[in-house]
Amino acid sequence: MHTRIVYDKPGRIRFRAGAYAFEPEHEPRIHKACVANPYVKRAVVHSENGGILIEYETGSHEQFNREQLIAFIQKLDLATLPEGEPDTAYQLQALDSRFKNKLAFMLARRYLFKWFVPLPIRTAVHIYKGLKYVVKGLDILSQGKLTVEVLDGAAIGASLLQRNYNSAGTIMFLLSVSGLLEEYTKARTRTALTASLAVKVDLVWVVKDGVDVQMHLQDVKEGDLVRIRSGAMIPVDGTVVEGDAFVNEATMTGESQAVHKSAGKSVFAGTILDEGSIVVSVRAVNGNTKIQKIIELIDQSEDLKASIQSKAERLADSIVPYSFLGFGLTLLFTRNVTKAVSILMVDYSCAIKLSTPISVISALREAADRNMTVKGGKYLEEFALADTIVFDKTGTLTKAEPKLEKVIPFNDRSEEEVLRIAACIEEHFPHSMARAIVRGALDRGIDHEEEHADVKYIVAHGIATTLNGERAVIGSKHFVVEDEHVTVSDTEQKRIDELAGAASVIYLGIGGKLAGVLCISDPPRDEAAEAIRMLRERGIKHVAMITGDSQKAAERTAQLLGIDIFYAQVLPEDKHRYVEKMKAEGHRVIMVGDGINDAPALAAANVSVALSDASDIARETADVTLRSEDLRDLAELKDLSIQLMDKIQANYRFIVTFNTALLAAGFFGILTPSTSALLHNMSTMGICAKSMMPLKQHAPAKRS
Amino acid sequence: MSIWKNEKFWCVVGGAIGSAIAKKILKAPKTREYAVKGLAHGMKFTADAKATFQDMKDEAADICNDAKNEAGLK
Numbered sequence: 001m002h003t004r005i006v007y008d009k010p011g012r013i014r015f016r017a018g019a020y021a022f023e024p025e026h027e028p029r030i031h032k033a034c035v036a037n038p039y040v041k042r043a044v045v046h047s048e049n050g051g052i053l054i055e056y057e058t059g060s061h062e063q064f065n066r067e068q069l070i071a072f073i074q075k076l077d078l079a080t081l082p083e084g085e086p087d088t089a090y091q092l093q094a095l096d097s098r099f100k101n102k103l104a105f106m107l108a109r110r111y112l113f114k115w116f117v118p119l120p121i122r123t124a125v126h127i128y129k130g131l132k133y134v135v136k137g138l139d140i141l142s143q144g145k146l147t148v149e150v151l152d153g154a155a156i157g158a159s160l161l162q163r164n165y166n167s168a169g170t171i172m173f174l175l176s177v178s179g180l181l182e183e184y185t186k187a188r189t190r191t192a193l194t195a196s197l198a199v200k201v202d203l204v205w206v207v208k209d210g211v212d213v214q215m216h217l218q219d220v221k222e223g224d225l226v227r228i229r230s231g232a233m234i235p236v237d238g239t240v241v242e243g244d245a246f247v248n249e250a251t252m253t254g255e256s257q258a259v260h261k262s263a264g265k266s267v268f269a270g271t272i273l274d275e276g277s278i279v280v281s282v283r284a285v286n287g288n289t290k291i292q293k294i295i296e297l298i299d300q301s302e303d304l305k306a307s308i309q310s311k312a313e314r315l316a317d318s319i320v321p322y323s324f325l326g327f328g329l330t331l332l333f334t335r336n337v338t339k340a341v342s343i344l345m346v347d348y349s350c351a352i353k354l355s356t357p358i359s360v361i362s363a364l365r366e367a368a369d370r371n372m373t374v375k376g377g378k379y380l381e382e383f384a385l386a387d388t389i390v391f392d393k394t395g396t397l398t399k400a401e402p403k404l405e406k407v408i409p410f411n412d413r414s415e416e417e418v419l420r421i422a423a424c425i426e427e428h429f430p431h432s433m434a435r436a437i438v439r440g441a442l443d444r445g446i447d448h449e450e451e452h453a454d455v456k457y458i459v460a461h462g463i464a465t466t467l468n469g470e471r472a473v474i475g476s477k478h479f480v481v482e483d484e485h486v487t488v489s490d491t492e493q494k495r496i497d498e499l500a501g502a503a504s505v506i507y508l509g510i511g512g513k514l515a516g517v518l519c520i521s522d523p524p525r526d527e528a529a530e531a532i533r534m535l536r537e538r539g540i541k542h543v544a545m546i547t548g549d550s551q552k553a554a555e556r557t558a559q560l561l562g563i564d565i566f567y568a569q570v571l572p573e574d575k576h577r578y579v580e581k582m583k584a585e586g587h588r589v590i591m592v593g594d595g596i597n598d599a600p601a602l603a604a605a606n607v608s609v610a611l612s613d614a615s616d617i618a619r620e621t622a623d624v625t626l627r628s629e630d631l632r633d634l635a636e637l638k639d640l641s642i643q644l645m646d647k648i649q650a651n652y653r654f655i656v657t658f659n660t661a662l663l664a665a666g667f668f669g670i671l672t673p674s675t676s677a678l679l680h681n682m683s684t685m686g687i688c689a690k691s692m693m694p695l696k697q698h699a700p701a702k703r704s
Numbered sequence: 705m706s707i708w709k710n711e712k713f714w715c716v717v718g719g720a721i722g723s724a725i726a727k728k729i730l731k732a733p734k735t736r737e738y739a740v741k742g743l744a745h746g747m748k749f750t751a752d753a754k755a756t757f758q759d760m761k762d763e764a765a766d767i768c769n770d771a772k773n774e775a776g777l778k
Contacts, residue, residue: 007766009773014762019755048751048758053765 001076003052011041011058013066015073017050026078027094028086035087037072039065044093091191099184106180110173126165129172130156146320148349154324158341159673167674171345174681178354181688185358188365204228204235205428207279224282228273229428230457233620238280240265243454245276272620277454312356312648316349323347330667338673342666345677351655351684356648358691363644366694371627372637379623382607384641385588389540389634390579392593392601393547393557394433394504396611397631398522402433404440405503406519410492418516420446422508425463425474428455433506436520461572470511476548478571480507480514488514504549522553527632529561534635538642542587546570546578546601575601592634594618609634636696643695651687658683 001021007014022030024047034043034054039061044053052073056065086094113122137153152175159168205212207225217235220226225241228234234247244262249271261267267280323344331340360377367374374380391397407415423441426434455465461483462475473484480486486509488496496505496517503519532543544565547554554568567578579601582589591598591605599621602608610622612629619625626633662680665671671679707713729735 006762009770012766012769014766016759016762019751046758046762049755049762051758051762053762 001073001078003050003073005070007053008066010062012053012055013069015052015054017052019049021050022047022078026081028090029081029083030076031090031093032082032087033076034072035089036082037069039068042089045090046097088191092188095184095188095191099180102180103177106173106177114169122169123165126169126172127160130160130168133157133172133175134160145317146324147317148320148347148353151320151323151344151347151349154327155341155344155677158344159677162337162341162673164341164674167345167677170674171677171681174677174685178350178681178685178688181685181692182354182358185361185688185692220282222282222284226280226282227277228267228280229277229455230273230275232273234267234271234273234280235269236280236282237269237284238267238282240267240278241281242279243277245278246274248272248274275457277456312352316353319347319349319352323349326663334667334669336669339666339669341673342671342676343663345673346659346662346666346680348655348659350681351659351687352652354684355651355655355687355691358688359644359647359651362692363640363695366696367637367640370633370636370640370696372633372640373625373627374637375623375625379607380637380641380644382588383590383624383637384645386590386606386638387540388542388544388582388587389535389590389592390544390546390582390601390605391563392575392591392598393545393549393554394522395594396592396598397528397545397557397561398524402436402504402520402522404436404443404518405521406499407440407516408496408499408519409516410514413515415516416444416446418508419444419518421467421472421510421515422474422506422518425455425465425472428463433504433520437506437518440518467510472508472510472515474506474508477505477507478548478569480509484509486512486514501552504553522549522557524557524560525629525631527630531631531634532561532563534632535638538635538638540590540638542582544578544582546575548572573600576604579604590634592631593622609637640695647691647695651691655683655687 001017003015003017003021005013006016027045027047030052031043031045034040034045034052037056039057040054041057042053042055045051054069054073056062056069058065113125117125133149134153134157137150137157140147140153141150152171156168156171159165159171204215204217204220205227206215206220207213207227212227220236226236226238228245230245240261240263242263244260247259247261247267249259249268261276261278266283267278269284323346326343327340330343331337334340357377360380363380364374364377367380394402404419407419409415409418419437419441423438423446426437455463457463458475458479461479462473464471464473464484466472471484473480473486477488481488486507488507492514500517500519503521506518506520508515508518535543542565543563544567545554545558545561545563546567547557548570549568551568554566557563558566570578575598579589579591583604583606589605590607590609591602592609592611593599593602594611598610598618602610602618602621607624608622609624609626610618611631612625612627624637659680662671662676666673666676
């Protein structure tokens with residue numbers, strides 16, 4: 001590409017190819033090609049003047065990077081640009097630029113129109129445009145509704161009837177600017193959310209020549225056979241060729257009842273395999289389905305709106321009749337149409353109706369920018385109001401990577417044998433305990449080839465399979481000893497209790513006998529105690545922990561972290577009962593969990609949170625997903641939610657005070673209708689702009 | 705009164721002739737050529753104006769960047 005350098009300073013270089021060098025549709029592709037360079041930090045592309053701005057890494061390689069960049073731009077060929085979806089940074093830049101251009105265009109049009117168009121034409125245009133608002137208002141009124149649109153129509157209609165065309169023009173202009181502002185905020189939030197929700201299923205099991213091989217999703221091709229097991233998100237669209245399973249397609253259909261899938265049936269990316277195991281022939285790798293669904297959900301679902309938002313919208317519409325009443329009364333008492341119209345020009349509803357959703361959406365975006373995905377305004381509100389937080393212990397309060405401390409073999413088996421078998425069975429399941437066992441085997445250099453038959457995951461209890469013709473089970477004591485009737489003698493139990501200490505114990509039974517136990521120590525996350533203290537400072541009165549672990553292990557963790565309530569040895573199916581019990585006692589509960597077994601408890605809470613390393617099903621069920629593994633983000637989210645509620649309340653107070661003052665000024669004839677309209681609409685725009693401002697002024701301090 | 709002396713009659717005739725001529729002009733290849741040229745000039749003018757405006761915005765952004773650098777904000 002023929003360009004010249006128009007700006008060149010360390011770390012920043014601007015090329016210009018001139019107008020017509022490339023088309024607007026080339027912009028995202030050029031941007032993509034530029035940011036694909038490892039030393040490029042940021043790129044901005046404009047087709048209007050063929051401009052390409054690049055900010056690049058400085059430091060010891062600065063000169064080299066600059067030369068590389070110049071060579072790269074010179075070689076840039078429109079025919080060989082990368083294809084595909086534009087990246088988020090480009091989309092946000094394009095949105096910002098479009099908004100600024102539209103706003104500049106609207107302002108320019110307004111003033112050119114005002115200064116250069118002759119009065120009769122201006123009047124005709126005002127009447128024509130104003131009538132559209134009036135007709136819309138009448139249309140809504142004819143449906144028996146009295147909404148803000150009716151008020152807008154009435155205010156504009158009244159101005160037109162009074163032959164106050166300038167005032168009508170000002171109202172219409174300000175309404176269109178408010179509309180543009182709202183549209184821009186929504187579009188920007190939607191784009192930022194899309195990027196933040198991109199939950200990736202990176203690794204999948206591909207069946208090659210009868211053997212399961214782990215591969216990156218991006219390497220999976222059409223026609224490959226992918227094995228999917230319980231609790232995993234189906235990463236591809238395809239057809240079942242083997243096995244059967246129950247698939248939760250709620251993300252696709254909204255139907256929460258799991259659907260039975262067997263050979264020949266289709267499955268879709270983004271749905272969750274509740275139970276069973278299937279092999280799917282890949283039809284399409286579609287990573288975006290799920291994300292798109294959530295975005296639509298946030299966009300459309302009334303249920304997900306914060307109740308304060310729905311209340312604001314209802315309140316806004318319910319105020320409209322009073323504006324008309326005020327108009328009538330003013331007319332009656334003052335006999336002055338101008339004063340009465342002043343009342344009609346000012347209302348509380350526009351500002352409330354516009355500023356509340358903008359505040360909520362901006363907060364959602366801000367949360368997304370801070371690596372927290374909140375799936376609706378409702379959950380931010382619940383987070384602000386919550387007084388109780390319940391943590392799952394393993395994988396949530398404790399380190400995401402529990403360590404295998406000890407292997408205690410029984411019945412003449414060796415440590416190595418027990419660990420090899422356990423790792424072989426556990427490696428198929430995305431749980432932190434399972435990962436600890438697999439990692440333990442890896443650290444000890446133990447190879448484990450697939451010797452077992454198909455493995456069955458019994459939700460939150462353990463795993464069962466057949467090994468050399470014998471039933472092999474691995475999991476909690478409750479599952480292995482009580483459900484599966486594996487015998488553990490008193491001597492064996494005594495030895496386990498002595499050696500395990502406060503560690504969590506995983507039992508492995510083969511052929512009805514105890515083969516061994518695996519002791520897994522699960523130290524709390526470094527920041528857990530601080531996070532709990534921060535949450536208490538922010539109004540959380542009760543901190544509870546639920547775990548399937550032993551009383552001893554739970555007690556130790558609770559002591560370490562300053563947790564006041566803990567429930568140990570809780571069966572997975574009972575976890576949600578504790579949450580429901582707390583709710584019944586009048587608490588508003590936040591549940592934080594990570595595993596498949598936490599899904600019912602997550603669903604039962606007022607608002608639920610899953611951490612970044614949680615299982616797919618937990619992330620799917622949770623209302624809030626943290627993209628970091630730092631529990632202090634919970635306190636940050638609490639801050640954000642409280643600040644959002646404060647902001648909405650402050651907006652209310654301002655809107656009511658300011659507009660009441662305008663109404664009074666109109667009533668006493670201090671302000672003319674057009675001044676009232678101008679001040680009212682300016683204040684509405686101001687409050688909308690303020691609502692877009694970030695709640696937290698400073699980025700969080702870097703954590704060690 | 706003679707029709708030839710009627711003002712309205714001549715207005716109608718004038719109007720008819722005028723519209724016939726206007727139709728001819730509108731359909732003439734030359735008119736089309738001028739119109740196309742005019743539109744192209746208009747489009748080019750808009751594109752050039754956009755390019756100039758973008759150049760100005762870019763230069764302003766660069767000046768701001770320099771100022772931030774000097775102030776030690778970057």
